[in-house]
Amino acid sequence: MSTVVELQEQQNQSQKRPAAPDIVKASVTRLQPYVPGKPIEEVKRELGLAPDFPIIKLASNENVLGPSPLAVEAMRQAAEETWLYPDDTCFELKNALSRFWDLSPEHFIVGNGSDEVIHFLMLSLLDRGDEVVFAQPSFVQYKATAMMADCAYTAVPLTPDMRHDLPAMRAAINERTKLVFIANPNNPTGTIVTRQELEAFLSDLPPRVVVVLDQAYYEYVEAKDVYPEGIHYVREGYNVVVLQTFSKAYALAGLRCGYGIARPELIGYLQQVRGPFNVNTLAQAAAIASLGDEQQVPRAQEVNAAGKRQLGQAFDAMKLHYVPTEANFILVDCGRDASQIYLELMKRGVIVRSFAPAQLPTWLRVTIGTEAMNQRFISSLREVLADA
Ligand SMILES: *Cc1c(COP(=O)(O)O)cnc(C)c1O
Numbered sequence: 001m002s003t004v005v006e007l008q009e010q011q012n013q014s015q016k017r018p019a020a021p022d023i024v025k026a027s028v029t030r031l032q033p034y035v036p037g038k039p040i041e042e043v044k045r046e047l048g049l050a051p052d053f054p055i056i057k058l059a060s061n062e063n064v065l066g067p068s069p070l071a072v073e074a075m076r077q078a079a080e081e082t083w084l085y086p087d088d089t090c091f092e093l094k095n096a097l098s099r100f101w102d103l104s105p106e107h108f109i110v111g112n113g114s115d116e117v118i119h120f121l122m123l124s125l126l127d128r129g130d131e132v133v134f135a136q137p138s139f140v141q142y143k144a145t146a147m148m149a150d151c152a153y154t155a156v157p158l159t160p161d162m163r164h165d166l167p168a169m170r171a172a173i174n175e176r177t178k179l180v181f182i183a184n185p186n187n188p189t190g191t192i193v194t195r196q197e198l199e200a201f202l203s204d205l206p207p208r209v210v211v212v213l214d215q216a217y218y219e220y221v222e223a224k225d226v227y228p229e230g231i232h233y234v235r236e237g238y239n240v241v242v243l244q245t246f247s248k249a250y251a252l253a254g255l256r257c258g259y260g261i262a263r264p265e266l267i268g269y270l271q272q273v274r275g276p277f278n279v280n281t282l283a284q285a286a287a288i289a290s291l292g293d294e295q296q297v298p299r300a301q302e303v304n305a306a307g308k309r310q311l312g313q314a315f316d317a318m319k320l321h322y323v324p325t326e327a328n329f330i331l332v333d334c335g336r337d338a339s340q341i342y343l344e345l346m347k348r349g350v351i352v353r354s355f356a357p358a359q360l361p362t363w364l365r366v367t368i369g370t371e372a373m374n375q376r377f378i379s380s381l382r383e384v385l386a387d388a
Contacts, residue, residue, distance in 0.1 A: 027150035034140060036060065038351050047347060055349040058367040058377060061187070061217070061329045063251035065303060065370070067286065068296040071252065074289035075282045086281040093279070096288045097259065101231055106264035109271060110279050114216060114243040114258025115141055121179060121241065121260075122149045123273035125210060130178035135164050137188055137359050139214065142181040152176075162189040162323045162331070166201040173209060183214040184228070185221060188355065188365040190325025192221065195228040202238055210266070212241045216258075217327035219249035219297045220304055227326070234261050241266065246283075248328065249300045250290045255283040304328050307368035314378040318385070329367045331360075334385065338364050344384040350377050 021029050037059030044053060058064075087093075094105040101107075111117040118141055126132070126149035134142040136155035146153035154172040159165045164182060173180065185192050193201075202211065213230035221227045230242035245258035257279060260270060290296055311330055315322045322332040334341050342354035342364060353365040366377060 025150070027147055031144060031147055034144065037353055038346075040351070043346055043351055049349070053349060055351065056369065056373045056376060057351045058329075058369050058373065059351045059353045059365075060253070061248060061327070061367045062253050063249055063300050063328065064367070064373060065251060065300060067251040068290045068293035070289040070293045071250075071286035071296075074285040078281050078285035082281050084281070085277050086279060086284060088277050090279055090284055093284045093288050096291050100291050101261065103231070103234070103261065104264070107234065107261050107267060108259050109262075109267050109274065110257065110259045110284075111274075112278050112280075112283075113247060113256040114214070114245040114260070116256075116278060117241075117243055117258060117260040117270070118142075118145055118212070120270040120273050121145070121210070121212065124269045125178055126151050127178075129176060131174065131176045132179045132181070133169055133172045133177055134181040135169065135183075135186065137355065138181065139183050139187050139216075146179075151178075158186075158189065158191075161191075162186075163191045164193045164197075166193060166197050170201055170204065173206065175206065177206070177209055179210050179212060181212045181214060183216070184230070185217045185325070185327040187216065187327070188329070188353070188360070188363075189323050189331050190217075190327040190329060191323060192223060192227055192326045194226040196226075198228045198233075202233065202240070205239070207239070210239045210241060212243060214243045216243065216245045216248055218244060219300065220328045221326045222301075222305060223326055231261060234263060237263060239266075246287050246290060249297050250287070251296075251300070252283070252286055252290065255280070255286055257283040257287050300328070303370060304368050306371065307374050310371060310374050311366070311368060311378070314374075318382065329365050331363050331365050333363050334381075335362055338362050341381070341384050344387070345377075345380050348380040348383070350380045352377070 040055045040057050043055055044051065090110040093110055094108045097108050098105040109117060122145045128150050130151050132146035132151050132153040134155060136157055143153060143155065156165055156169045156172050164186060182193060215230050230240060233240040234242055242261040243258065247253040247258060308325060315332055320332050322330050338354045338361060342352060345352055355363060
């Protein structure tokens, strides 16, 4: 009897022991946790603000107009079905995507957010010894992906006007390079790679390099005359994977649904590493309904274009430098320590995004909101800059 108890205690103790670095993969010990834009409730808790204190979140590039009413209704109906596992193959959603993009369903893989598709790319393509190339600053997940796979990476600085330097990225590619990430538009700068630039880059790549065109902000691009549509390069048979998401213009960030588009052979390999039932029932229903709502994207585009002008004019008036954007956010240079301004804005109920001091010490990224939200951000920023 007593020996059994002793044994259990010993086991409990050994489970309580903290994970020693030597049992964890070295690649994991080096990872830095992702720091998301702060949720509204967390800000209220941290600053001791009253529960009804009005806070606006312009930190994560969500679409402040919210989801399509058709998507909300589809979720209501699908709610009754949630005792069943979701459709593992996303059959209907892939058919809807197939009609939407005019490509066969075999060209699509759906993920729990496009982040998960990036994970599939890592699991199916990256062996130790392979290398990854991406821009800096760009979406932080690219670096994390390379690190998780224990792969070397080259982070190629943007040009002084905050655009991808594709010739420099080409020069960073060697015989070990497997994946290249290009966010187009780029996050956090909102800049795009042009058709001419991309085609020069793609025309001269070693055959084993897969180029990921992350088009999370695709719907917001206004410079259609020079913007390269990723899908065109998939059709032409390039080693390109296009990423799209329902998190931004479709305003379904809370559901986690995104997808990859590539030639079917490549999609087949990504499918091999996809866990079962990765896309939930509500996400599938809402995504299908959103694709069928012809007003969702135009409405987002219209409000965004107006907000872009509004913020641009305000920054001009305040003599603040900002990066012309093709997305639903703007990167603005406050001309002094931005982490301080970020905190002061937060105290005034406005959550935006600041960055690692090593990268963009004086810049803030603000999501473009409604006219009223933008106005509140601008008045708060004026106040903070005048105080300092
Ligand atoms: C927001 C964002 C995504 C979308 O991620 P999800 O996982 O689909 O929500 C992907 N790439 C970039 C560059 C983004 O900014």
